[in-house]
Amino acid sequence: xxxxxxxxxKWRGRKITFPDQEGLRxxxxxxxxxxxxWLQSHIPGxxxxxxxxxxxxxxxxxxxxxxxxxxxxELNPVSAASIKKNIAILEANTISLLQQDxxxxxxxxxxxxxxxxxxxxxxxxxxxxxxxxxxxxxxAWLNDSALIYLESDQDLGEYALPSNWTLVKQKKxxxxxxxxxxxxx
Numbered sequence: 097x098x099x100x101x102x103x104x105x106k107w108r109g110r111k112i113t114f115p116d117q118e119g120l121r122x123x124x125x126x127x128x129x130x131x132x133x134w135l136q137s138h139i140p141g142x143x144x145x146x147x148x149x150x151x152x153x154x155x156x157x158x159x160x161x162x163x164x165x166x167x168x169x170e171l172n173p174v175s176a177a178s179i180k181k182n183i184a185i186l187e188a189n190t191i192s193l194l195q196q197d198x199x200x201x202x203x204x205x206x207x208x209x210x211x212x213x214x215x216x217x218x219x220x221x222x223x224x225x226x227x228x229x230x231x232x233x234x235x236a237w238l239n240d241s242a243l244i245y246l247e248s249d250q251d252l253g254e255y256a257l258p259s260n261w262t263l264v265k266q267k268k269x270x271x272x273x274x275x276x277x278x279x280x281x
Contacts, residue, residue, distance in 0.1 A: 100153050103129050105160030112182045114151035114175065127269050128157055131245060134265055134276055135213065138243055139163050142212040145237065147198040147228060152179035152191075154215040154245070159190050163213070166191045169198045199224065202231035210239045217247035226255050233258040233279070244277040 099111045131154075132139070140162040146155040149170040158166050168191055170176045176195040183191050194201060198218070214232060218224035225248055232238055244261065246252055252266050252275045266275035 098151075100151060102156055102160050103132065105157070105162065107156065107160040107186055110160075110186065112152065112156055112186075114178045114182075127247075127267075127272065127274055128153060130267060131274065131276070132157055132161065135243065135245075136161070138213060143209055143239075144213045144215065145169070145211040146215040147202075148216070148218045148224070149179060149193075150175055150217065152182060154217070155179070155191050156182065156186065156188065158213070158215075159186075159188050163190060165209075167211075168193045169201050170195060171197045199227060199231065202228065202235055202237065207235070207237050210242075211237055212239050212242055214238070214242065214244045216244060220249040226257070229255070229257055229261070233261070238279050240279070240281045242279040244279065245274070246277060247272060247274045249273065 097113045099113050102108060102110050139158055142163045144158050144163050144166040146166055146168045149155055149168040152168055155166045155168045168179055170179060173195060176193060179193050183193060216228055218228060225246065249271055250273060252263055252273050257277060260280050261277045264276055264278050
């Protein structure tokens with residue numbers, strides 16, 4: 097089993113465990129710390145969506161920092177079981193887990209609520225980032241001024257993002273590009 101430390105909030109220092117899975121690459125501490133520094137004033141009370149959740153690290157970090165609700169979507173049954181176990185251990189009642197394909201979720205589900213913050217870190221090898229962004233925008237998943245976190249193995253400026261999204265921050269750590277988009281009406 098692998099472990100990740102929750103950086104801040106009510107579970108600061110607590111560790112979540114997750115299994116080895118091919119293609120699973122949780123956001124490193126340094127990246128998560130930068131991301132949540134960018135988001136610190138936006139997290140309390142936010143309604144979040146963690147697509148391609150993997151280890152669930154971003155969901156648990158947001159919940160630890162007082163997000164109102166996090167919907168966690170993960171297809172892999174082993175990863176989903178690990179997230180479910182960590183939800184139970186931490187009594188993280190603001191996180192709900194859906195074990196299903198993220199694109200299918202965005203296509204076939206009706207948004208019960210609009211999200212303030214999206215964590216979008218799809219498997220790099222499957223080229224799902226642009227399609228996910230398109231579905232988030234076109235299927236009315238986002239609040240008018242939503243923030244969207246993106247993670248990729250390519251410069252985020254190279255993607256065709258929705259025209260009403262602005263890439264406001266971008267960094268690179270190792271081979272990973274990560275950034276934050278702001279949606280405008």
